[in-house]
Amino acid sequence: MALPVRLGGMGILSHQDIAPLALTAANETSDRLINSFLPLSPPVDASQQAQPRSQREGCKELWERQRNDLLSSLDDAERKIMTESASTLGRKWLNTIPYYSTLRLTDFEVSTAIHYRTLSTSPLTTCPWCSKSNSLGHDEVCLARPRQTVARHDSVARILHSTLKTIDPTAEHEPHSFEGRRRNDIRLRGSFKGSVDFDIKVYTLLGEKATKTTTKPADGVPLPRHIILQASKYLEQVERRAILAKPLTNGRFIPLVFSAGGMMSKTTGEELETWGEKLEATTFQRMKTLLSIAFLKARARSFEAGRSGGGRIGLEELTGVF
Numbered sequence: 001m002a003l004p005v006r007l008g009g010m011g012i013l014s015h016q017d018i019a020p021l022a023l024t025a026a027n028e029t030s031d032r033l034i035n036s037f038l039p040l041s042p043p044v045d046a047s048q049q050a051q052p053r054s055q056r057e058g059c060k061e062l063w064e065r066q067r068n069d070l071l072s073s074l075d076d077a078e079r080k081i082m083t084e085s086a087s088t089l090g091r092k093w094l095n096t097i098p099y100y101s102t103l104r105l106t107d108f109e110v111s112t113a114i115h116y117r118t119l120s121t122s123p124l125t126t127c128p129w130c131s132k133s134n135s136l137g138h139d140e141v142c143l144a145r146p147r148q149t150v151a152r153h154d155s156v157a158r159i160l161h162s163t164l165k166t167i168d169p170t171a172e173h174e175p176h177s178f179e180g181r182r183r184n185d186i187r188l189r190g191s192f193k194g195s196v197d198f199d200i201k202v203y204t205l206l207g208e209k210a211t212k213t214t215t216k217p218a219d220g221v222p223l224p225r226h227i228i229l230q231a232s233k234y235l236e237q238v239e240r241r242a243i244l245a246k247p248l249t250n251g252r253f254i255p256l257v258f259s260a261g262g263m264m265s266k267t268t269g270e271e272l273e274t275w276g277e278k279l280e281a282t283t284f285q286r287m288k289t290l291l292s293i294a295f296l297k298a299r300a301r302s303f304e305a306g307r308s309g310g311g312r313i314g315l316e317e318l319t320g321v322f
């Protein structure tokens with residue numbers, strides 16, 4: 001709860017934790033200032049004095065320690081969900097003002113997002129679809145529920161296509177393949193990237209096939225970094241498989257691989273950065289916002305199915321869950 005949003009928390013900062021750091025920083029800064037002009041003070045070379053530690057530095061150290069302690073106590077699914085919540089696309093929805101309908105979230109979607117961000121499971125201990133334990137993350141991997149895979153993939157593809165269309169009018173959504181069988185998601189033939197086909201993959205990190213994050217970190221690798229690296233390994237496996245199975249194209253082939261909670265593979269992140277250099281800043285930000293919301297909406301649909309067994313419920317019924 002008290003961790004900042006960019007570290008995967010709720011951003012409801014703790015006054016109890018921060019106030020002593022703020023007071024210390026204020027005291028140290030004012031002592032230094034007063035010492036500099038008191039006539040009785042021995043002259044001190046300012047360059048020889050230790051710089052007072054700012055409140056920002058104190059808080060950074062505190063939050064990183066709290067994050068480490070929390071991550072150490074979490075299981076694999078919880079570590080992955082918290083890391084996804086800290087990612088750019090996993091948190092972007094939180095600072096979005098719903099100026100128009102596509103940016104709006106329902107009460108249930110907000111409730112789902114808070115469940116994930118606070119690592120709270122569905123209130124039903126048993127999955128109404130498969131009778132297995134409704135543990136954290138089960139919503140996303142339950143084989144008996146209506147799958148959100150296609151809807152989630154198509155939402156992401158539409159957002160990326162409409163964004164690319166603003167800088168490359170040749171951008172095609174699901175163009176015909178040369179083999180007449182599997183199609184890539186987006187094709188460009190213009191001057192922005194030359195001849196290139198993009199294939200979009202969105203995979204959950206919570207399934208059995210995903211690499212585990214509970215392994216021991218390599219020497220010198222901090223735990224949060226270790227978890228990102230382990231989670232990314234699976235996305236990179238997906239990427240390699242997509243390249244091996246690529247349909248015939250007469251241009252370059254680039255898979256864009258995301259996790260269901262908004263993480264992306266290293267090369268996908270680098271690829272999107274190149275888009276950012278060409279796009280208007282507002283268009284680029286809008287793309288990230290819409291992606292963040294699309295991932296959240298897909299999660300909410302899975303969560304909703306697990307909560308209600310198919311029927312829609314309101315926020316009121318979830319009151320008291322936390």
Ligand SMILES: [Zn+2]
Pocket residue numbers: 127128129130131132138142143144145
């Ligand atoms: Zn189930």
